[in-house]
Amino acid sequence: MRIGSRLLFNSILIAVLSILATALLIGYMSFHYGQQILEDEARNRLMLVRDMKADEIRRYFTAMQRECTLFSNDPTVIDAMKDLNKGFLLYAGEVSNKGMDKYKDATINNYIAEFSADYSKDNGGIAFDATPYLNATNANTFALQYNYIFNNPYGIDKEEKLTYVDDGSLYSKFHAQYHEHLRELKLLFGLEDIFLVDAKTGNIVYTVAKGLDFTTSLINGPYANTALGRVFNQANVGNGTKSVIVSEYEAYAPSNDDQACFIATPIYDNGLKVGILIFQLDANTVNEIMTSDGRWSEIGLGKTGEVYLFDANHRVLNNSRFFVEEPEGFEKLLQANSVSAEDMTRIKAKQNNIGLMKVNTYAVAEALQGKTGFIVYKDYRGVEVLGAYEPLNIGGLKWGILAKIDTAEAFSPIYALAKKLTISLLIISLLIISFAVFAGIALARQISEPIKKLSSAIRLLAESHDLTKRINYENKDEIGDMVTSLNQLLEKFQRSYQETAMSSEKVQNTAHKLMVLADEIDNREAMHKFEDNFEAVHDKTKELKTAGDALNELSGRLQQLSRQFKVFEEDSDKTNW
Numbered sequence: 407m408r409i410g411s412r413l414l415f416n417s418i419l420i421a422v423l424s425i426l427a428t429a430l431l432i433g434y435m436s437f438h439y440g441q442q443i444l445e446d447e448a449r450n451r452l453m454l455v456r457d458m459k460a461d462e463i464r465r466y467f468t469a470m471q472r473e474c475t476l477f478s479n480d481p482t483v484i485d486a487m488k489d490l491n492k493g494f495l496l497y498a499g500e501v502s503n504k505g506m507d508k509y510k511d512a513t514i515n516n517y518i519a520e521f522s523a524d525y526s527k528d529n530g531g532i533a534f535d536a537t538p539y540l541n542a543t544n545a546n547t548f549a550l551q552y553n554y555i556f557n558n559p560y561g562i563d564k565e566e567k568l569t570y571v572d573d574g575s576l577y578s579k580f581h582a583q584y585h586e587h588l589r590e591l592k593l594l595f596g597l598e599d600i601f602l603v604d605a606k607t608g609n610i611v612y613t614v615a616k617g618l619d620f621t622t623s624l625i626n627g628p629y630a631n632t633a634l635g636r637v638f639n640q641a642n643v644g645n646g647t648k649s650v651i652v653s654e655y656e657a658y659a660p661s662n663d664d665q666a667c668f669i670a671t672p673i674y675d676n677g678l679k680v681g682i683l684i685f686q687l688d689a690n691t692v693n694e695i696m697t698s699d700g701r702w703s704e705i706g707l708g709k710t711g712e713v714y715l716f717d718a719n720h721r722v723l724n725n726s727r728f729f730v731e732e733p734e735g736f737e738k739l740l741q742a743n744s745v746s747a748e749d750m751t752r753i754k755a756k757q758n759n760i761g762l763m764k765v766n767t768y769a770v771a772e773a774l775q776g777k778t779g780f781i782v783y784k785d786y787r788g789v790e791v792l793g794a795y796e797p798l799n800i801g802g803l804k805w806g807i808l809a810k811i812d813t814a815e816a817f818s819p820i821y822a823l824a825k826k827l828t829i830s831l832l833i834i835s836l837l838i839i840s841f842a843v844f845a846g847i848a849l850a851r852q853i854s855e856p857i858k859k860l861s862s863a864i865r866l867l868a869e870s871h872d873l874t875k876r877i878n879y880e881n882k883d884e885i886g887d888m889v890t891s892l893n894q895l896l897e898k899f900q901r902s903y904q905e906t907a908m909s910s911e912k913v914q915n916t917a918h919k920l921m922v923l924a925d926e927i928d929n930r931e932a933m934h935k936f937e938d939n940f941e942a943v944h945d946k947t948k949e950l951k952t953a954g955d956a957l958n959e960l961s962g963r964l965q966q967l968s969r970q971f972k973v974f975e976e977d978s979d980k981t982n983w
Contacts, residue, residue, distance in 0.1 A: 445792065445816070445817075448792050448811060448816040449780050449792070449794065451706045452711075452780070452792060452793070452794035452809040452810065452811060453780065453794045453809070454706070455705055455706055455707060455711075455713055455794075455809040456713060456794045456795070456796060456807055456808065456809040457796075458705070459695065459696060459713050459715075459807060459809070460796065460798055460807050462695045463692065463695060463696075463715060463798065463800065463807070464798070464800070466691065466692070466695060467652065467800045467801060470595070470669055470685060470687060471650045471652065471669060471801060473595055473685075474650055474669045474670070474671050474683060474685050475648070475650055475671055477591065477600075477683055478671045478672065478673045478674075478683045482584065482587055483588075483602075483673065483683065484673055484674075484675050484680070485584075486580070486583075486584035486587075486588065486602060486612070487602050487611075487673050487675075487680050487681040487683075488675065488680055488681075489580040489583070489584070490577065490580050490581065490584065490602060490611045490612045491602075491604050491609075491611045491680070491681065492576065492580075493575065493576040493577030493578075493579070493580045493581070493611075494546065494550075494577055494604075494609060494611040494612075494621070496575070496576055496577070497546055497549060497550060497575055497576075497577045498544075498545040498546045498549055500573075500574065500575040500576065500577075501549050501553075501573055501574075501575055516556055517551065517552075517555055517556040518536050518539075518540075520562055521534065521562065521618060522534040522536065524562060524563075524662065525659075525662050525663070527755070528662040528663070528664075528755060528756060529662065529663055529751070529752050529755050529756070530751035530752055530754055530755030531751070531755075532748065532751060532752070534659070538628040539618065539622075539628040541628070546609075546621055547621040547622060550577070550620065550621045551620060551621060553571045553573055553578075554568060554571060554581075554616050554620070555616050555620065558616070565615065565616035565617075566589055566592075566614050566615050566616060568616075569581070569582050569585050569586060570582040581612070584612075585614070588600055588612075588614055589614050592614045592615075595685075596688055596691055597614075597685050597686060597687065597688065598615070598661065598666065598686040598687060598688045598689075599613050599614055599615040599617070599685075599686040600613065600614045600683070600684070600685060600686075601613050601619075601634070601682075601683070601684040601685075601686070602673075602681055602682075602683065603624055603638055603681055603682040603683075603684060604681055605642055605672070605673075605679050605680060605681050605682055607623060607625065608623040608624040608625030608626070608627070608630070608635075608638065609621065609622075609623050609624075610622055610623075610624065611681075617660035617661065618659070618660040619634065619660040624638040624639070625639075629659070629660070632656065632658060632659075633653040633654060633655075633656040633658065633666060633667070633668050634653075634658065634666070634668050634684065634686070636653060637651045637652070637653045637668045637669070637670035637684060638670055638682050638684065640670070641670035641671055641672055641682050641684075642672065642679075642682055645679055647672070648671065648672065648674070649671065649672075650669060650670070650671045650801065651669065651670045651671070651801070652667070652668075652669050652800060652801025652802065652803060653667055653668040653669075653670075654667070654717055654718075654719075654803060655667045655689065655717060655721070655723055655760075655761050656761070657761065658686075661686075663752070664689060664756070664760075665689040665723070665760050665761035666686055666687070666689065667686070667687045667689070667692075668684055668685065668686055668687070669684065669685040669687065669801075670682055670683065670684040670685075671683055689723075689760055689761075692715065692723055692724060693723075693724040693725055693758070693760060695724075696713055696714055696715050696723070696724035696725075697712075697724055697725055697727065697730070700730060702727055707727075707809070707811060708811055708815050708816075709815055710727075710791075710811055710812035710814075710815045711727075711809070711810065711811035711812075711815070712726065712727035712728075712809075712810065712811075713807065713808065713809040713810075714726065714765075714807070714808060715798070715805060715806075715807050716765060716770055716773075716774075716805065716806050716807075716808070717803070717805050718774060718803070718804050718805070719764070720764045720765055720766055720770055720774075721761050721762075721763070721764055722759065722760070722761070722763045722764070722765055723760060723761060723805075724760060725758050725759055725760060726759055726763065728787070729753075729758070729759050733757075736759075737750065737753070737754065739786075739787055740753070740759075740763060743786065745762075745763065745764075749762045749763075763786075765785075765786045766786075767783060767784070767785055767786060768781070768783050769781060769783055769785075769793045769795045769808050769810070770795070770806060770808065772795060773795040773796060773797050773798075773806030773807070773808060774797065774804060774806050775797075776797045776804075777795075777796075777797070778795065778796040778797065779794075779795060779796075780792070780793065780794045780795075781793055781795075782813060785810060789812055789814075790812070790813045790814075791810040791811060791812050791813060792810060792811055792813055792816050793808055793809070793810035794808070794809050794810070795807065795808040795809075864892075
């Protein structure tokens with residue numbers, strides 16, 4: 407590669423490597439620190455949402471527990487428990503003249519059939535198994551359910567509107583007395599239902615909503631082994647104790663297998679336990695708290711963030727954002743995660759995934775082990791997310807809460823910045839490279855022009871053999887030093903040439919004299935003198951020959967140097983574009 411090309415190539419290479427190294431360093435540092443800043447911001451935001459929702463859940467359940475305790479001490483509730491239990495025990499006998507077979511047949515053939523149809527619709531065609539209900543039903547059950555449910559003029563799901571049944575019974579008298587008060591309490595606190603249960607028999611002597619569980623026993627009835635039955639039994643332990651029991655969320659058949667949570671506490675009258683007060687909480691209340699009623703972005707969760715509550719069995723207790731916003735895609739996701747066909751049917755029919763979806767991720771497992779933290783992990787969708795989790799103790803239950811957002815969204819600003827930075831660096835790099843090319847060309851010209859001039863001068867010297875000429879170059883640089891040395895060499899050779907010429911002239915004069923003298927001398931003495939002069943002439947001739955050889959050598963070197971500079975000059979001309 408020629409000198410000019412090498413200069414240009416090296417200039418560009420140095421510039422490009424410098425730019426790339428700087429750009430890579432700046433890009434890496436910008437991306438790394440930017441990502442760290444965004445991760446810290448996401449951590450703070452997710453922890454804030456997590457803590458906010460955890461506080462809301464705690465306040466909600468604390469409030470429900472407190473209200474349950476207050477209600478149990480309400481004189482009206484205490485009287486209602488005693489009076490309705492008294493009327494319940496007498497009811498079958500008071501209305502026996504109406505014909506118990508009539509109540510039983512109507513209940514079985516009509517109400518159960520109507521309820522089963524409603525249940526099947528709400529569960530995607532899954533049939534209701536009435537066998538446990540029918541096997542554990544007594545005369546009181548059929549009579550009261552006939553009058554307050556089947557024969558209710560308001561129809562199914564609106565039974566609570568009925569206040570009085572004109573059947574002449576003591577129970578109906580007390581029901582008319584207390585029902586509106588208890589119904590107002592249910593509506594005021596957003597409860598699904600309120601139960602009054604006899605402590606001795608476990609009989610549900612009253613409910614506001616009047617479902618299929620009304621009048622059944624929580625000791626040996628069809629719903630004894632449900633969450634409702636378990637909180638009853640736990641709250642009914644001992645005498646004189648005042649504990650508040652909270653159940654896990656479970657599918658509850660009388661509520662069409664919707665998720666239900668129950669809170670129970672004993673009712674005492676003058677130190678004597680007369681019954682158990684039970685609240686059935688509305689699962690939608692917790693769902694609205696956790697989903698912010700669908701306003702995820704407003705609480706800082708962007709387009710992919712969500713927060714959910716889960717129990718000890720890893721079941722999610724509120725709707726997934728992705729189910730709400732894209733149900734079809736979410737259903738495919740659940741199918742891929744081995745959700746049972748029955749649960750999938752229920753999810754589609756109920757249009758919610760509450761209690762029907764399990765999440766077995768690292769964050770959930772950590773929270774259920776009592777740990778609080780923030781991690782990057784793959785969620786139940788298999789998508790990388792940032793997640794903030796913590797355990798949640800609700801009424802002695804070990805739950806957990808987690809707030810998360812996709813890393814792709816959390817880091818999207820730095821990804822966008824990195825893209826813009828890359829484009830900017832490419833543009834800047836092209837500009838600098840262009841500048842380097844022009845600078846390289848200018849540098850090559852700056853170096854080559856003096857060399858071209860020097861080459862031309864040397865070529866003229868070599869061609870003319872004129873040792874009197876000198877090269878003019880005023881710059882104090884390496885080329886100037888070379889020109890000075892060359893001029894000094896020329897000066898030296900000029901002196902040598904001049905001395906040689908003078909010696910040659912002297913030799914010629916001496917030779918002429920000797921020739922003349924040779925004609926004149928004829929004696930031996932003259933001959934000896936001639937020999938001495940001849941030796942001197944011979945020595946001078948050898949000096950002349952040496953000087954001539956040196957002059958020829960100088961001429962050859964100048965011609966060689968001229969050829970070298972001519973090559974460089976041609977190379978310089980090729981790089982001057």
